[in-house]
Amino acid sequence: MTPLIEARDVELAFGETPALRGASLAAGAGEVLAVMGPSGSGKSTLLHCLAGILVPDRGEVLFDGKRIDTLDENRRSALRRDRFGFVFQFGQLVPELTAEENIALPLLLSGVRRAAALADARPWFARLGLDGLERRRSGELSGGQAQRVALARGLVTRPRVLFADEPTGALDSLTGEQVMELMVAAARDQGTTVVLVTHEPRVAAYADREAVVRDGRARTLSTGHPAGSAPAGRVAS
Numbered sequence: 001m002t003p004l005i006e007a008r009d010v011e012l013a014f015g016e017t018p019a020l021r022g023a024s025l026a027a028g029a030g031e032v033l034a035v036m037g038p039s040g041s042g043k044s045t046l047l048h049c050l051a052g053i054l055v056p057d058r059g060e061v062l063f064d065g066k067r068i069d070t071l072d073e074n075r076r077s078a079l080r081r082d083r084f085g086f087v088f089q090f091g092q093l094v095p096e097l098t099a100e101e102n103i104a105l106p107l108l109l110s111g112v113r114r115a116a117a118l119a120d121a122r123p124w125f126a127r128l129g130l131d132g133l134e135r136r137r138s139g140e141l142s143g144g145q146a147q148r149v150a151l152a153r154g155l156v157t158r159p160r161v162l163f164a165d166e167p168t169g170a171l172d173s174l175t176g177e178q179v180m181e182l183m184v185a186a187a188r189d190q191g192t193t194v195v196l197v198t199h200e201p202r203v204a205a206y207a208d209r210e211a212v213v214r215d216g217r218a219r220t221l222s223t224g225h226p227a228g229s230a231p232a233g234r235v236a237s
């Protein structure tokens with residue numbers, strides 16, 4: 001597997017608290033990688049380092065073979081906007097905007113004109129079972145609907161990598177599974193790599209591979225199946 005996104009021996013402390021102590025992790029193009037582990041083990045911090053939100057104290061982060069941890073904030077910000085998509089636990093939709101404006105937002109921020117951005121947002125309503133909700137604001141959506149809008153917003157720019165931090169954490173299990181199915185199908189459809197932080201094995205089962213973070217270090221487990229095949233029993237590699 002040629003890594004598309006990779007952390008090598010990443011260390012990061014918040015003051016006196018070490019969050020990552022030499023974590024290494026890689027995901028290939030089009031791969032869905034689940035990052036699991038106990039609360040406080042460093043999963044979100046690792047995701048933030050991979051996404052160029054946080055800069056590690058030591059170690060390297062590479063995207064497409066090039067280091068991104070050495071880029072200045074402006075370049076990392078441009079990378080996040082142009083190449084990465086994000087979905088968080090609580091959709092974090094902009095409450096003043098309609099669902100279609102929320103989905104179009106990353107395009108608008110990239111300088112796409114409003115009509116074109118809204119036109120790109122529209123197909124996502126049928127794709128994610130959201131028809132008829134285009135003009136609703138986030139307060140008028142159910143949790144599962146809002147999270148599907150957040151998912152569309154994360155994928156509308158056709159990012160190379162989608163970073164999803166507990167995307168189903170605020171949903172009941174059935175709704176969570178629907179969101180996961182849609183997320184994995186949409187990501188596969190456009191060849192987007194997914195780095196998915198979750199503590200739920202049922203959610204991680206949608207991934208091609210799993211990594212476990214403990215005490216700031218990561219270990220990757222393999223399903224033994226190539227990307228795109230059905231989940232199966234896992235074997236430590």
Ligand SMILES: Nc1ncnc2c1ncn2[C@@H]1O[C@H](COP(=O)(O)OP(=O)(O)OP(=O)(O)O)[C@@H](O)[C@H]1O
Binds near residue numbers: 017039045
């Ligand atoms: N902004 C911060 N300031 C200080 N300490 C932090 C900060 N963010 C995380 N930490 C600490 O770093 C460690 C790793 O946190 P992190 O959020 O990465 O864990 P996690 O595995 O994602 O946890 P959870 O599953 O509970 O979300 C923890 O000890 C946490 O308290």
